[in-house]
Amino acid sequence: MKKTTTAKKAGVSKKASARKAAAPKKVTERQAYAYLRKDKRIEVIDDERRVGNSLIINLKDGFRFNDEGEHIFGEDSALEAWESMKRVQPCGCDDCLKALGKLEAVAV
Numbered sequence: 001m002k003k004t005t006t007a008k009k010a011g012v013s014k015k016a017s018a019r020k021a022a023a024p025k026k027v028t029e030r031q032a033y034a035y036l037r038k039d040k041r042i043e044v045i046d047d048e049r050r051v052g053n054s055l056i057i058n059l060k061d062g063f064r065f066n067d068e069g070e071h072i073f074g075e076d077s078a079l080e081a082w083e084s085m086k087r088v089q090p091c092g093c094d095d096c097l098k099a100l101g102k103l104e105a106v107a108v
């Protein structure tokens with residue numbers, strides 16, 4: 001392994017990779033939906049748009065949206081939902097900890 005080369009590049013490539021992530025090529029609604037379906041942080045995608053609701057994203061245990069304990073969010077399109085997935089963070093609420101079997105460990 002060329003560790004030195006990798007380490008040198010790591011400092012510089014931080015900006016490059018950030019730019020890469022921030023500039024997604026035009027993603028279609030269909031592609032966005034495919035991305036969402038592959039996203040391991042999502043438990044269920046509930047498309048309620050036909051009944052006038054939103055595309056509901058149910059996050060898996062251990063993930064949250066804006067606030068702790070917020071595991072579900074809705075958007076008008078898969079594209080918006082996909083964009084919103086960038087805001088998803090690990091969740092440490094009691095429900096998630098319990099679901100992940102970590103509650104005892106934390107409580108002690």
Ligand SMILES: [Zn+2]
Nearest residue numbers: 069091093096
């Ligand atoms: Zn949670």
